[in-house]
Amino acid sequence: xxxxxxxxxxxxxxxxxxxxxxxxxxxxxxxxxxxxxxxxxxxxxxxxxxxxxxxxxxxxxxxxxxxxxxxxxxxxxxxxxxxxxxxxxxxxxxxxxxxxxxxxxxxxxxxxxxxxxxxxxxxxxxxxxxxxxxxxxxxxxxxxxxxxxxxxxxxxxxxxxxxxxxxxxxxxxxxxxxxxxxxxxxxxxxxxxxxxxxxxxxxxxxxxxxxxxxxxxxxxxxxxxxxxxxxxxxxxxxxx
Numbered sequence: 001x002x003x004x005x006x007x008x009x010x011x012x013x014x015x016x017x018x019x020x021x022x023x024x025x026x027x028x029x030x031x032x033x034x035x036x037x038x039x040x041x042x043x044x045x046x047x048x049x050x051x052x053x054x055x056x057x058x059x060x061x062x063x064x065x066x067x068x069x070x071x072x073x074x075x076x077x078x079x080x081x082x083x084x085x086x087x088x089x090x091x092x093x094x095x096x097x098x099x100x101x102x103x104x105x106x107x108x109x110x111x112x113x114x115x116x117x118x119x120x121x122x123x124x125x126x127x128x129x130x131x132x133x134x135x136x137x138x139x140x141x142x143x144x145x146x147x148x149x150x151x152x153x154x155x156x157x158x159x160x161x162x163x164x165x166x167x168x169x170x171x172x173x174x175x176x177x178x179x180x181x182x183x184x185x186x187x188x189x190x191x192x193x194x195x196x197x198x199x200x201x202x203x204x205x206x207x208x209x210x211x212x213x214x215x216x217x218x219x220x221x222x223x224x225x226x227x228x229x230x231x232x233x234x235x236x237x238x239x240x
């Protein structure tokens with residue numbers, strides 16, 4: 001891989017961490033008729049309640065990146081043990097790694113560092129009225145459950161914000177899926193980046209399950225970055 005190609009790949013893959021499930025197009029089964037403002041209020045209340053109830057968990061994440069371009073395919077993989085404590089935040093420990101040293105050092109490890117950075121100021125990148133404008137576009141059935149579909153637009157430029165579509169569970173008001181693009185194109189050399197994150201209700205908590213980012217580079221090539229969030233193991237706490 002050329003030096004320019006490496007730089008483009010690095011820029012393309014750092015954003016998605018800080019940003020799925022199959023979606024049915026049928027109309028959801030009679031969810032309550034709420035406005036976008038009412039849905040967002042309930043979503044924020046849900047997120048606050050979950051943050052208070054979720055005290056501890058452990059999981060083993062699987063990070064993968066593959067870049068195809070410049071007449072070659074380059075891959076890397078990293079397994080990371082994540083410990084979450086409500087008081088101390090998240091800690092990360094690399095368990096294993098393989099593949100391209102460049103991708104490991106400059107993409108996967110940088111992605112972990114980027115998540116740590118985002119975690120130090122959660123309010124500035126939260127999915128909230130302080131950071132986004134919301135428009136209700138309809139309802140859909142997602143994983144067999146009715147969900148509200150909201151278009152989101154950031155109110156200010158930030159490397160951790162995005163624009164696109166968010167699915168909010170109509171019963172719990174937990175975020176069930178995010179399908180977005182970066183609010184700002186991180187580089188002229190990047191033609192498009194599509195990011196999809198799916199969530200699932202685990203032990204009463206709505207938590208991320210899979211993140212997939214696909215980036216098209218103007219001079220040719222595609223980068224695919226995925227995070228499998230693994231199986232969550234919980235400490236003593238009161239779920240939603």
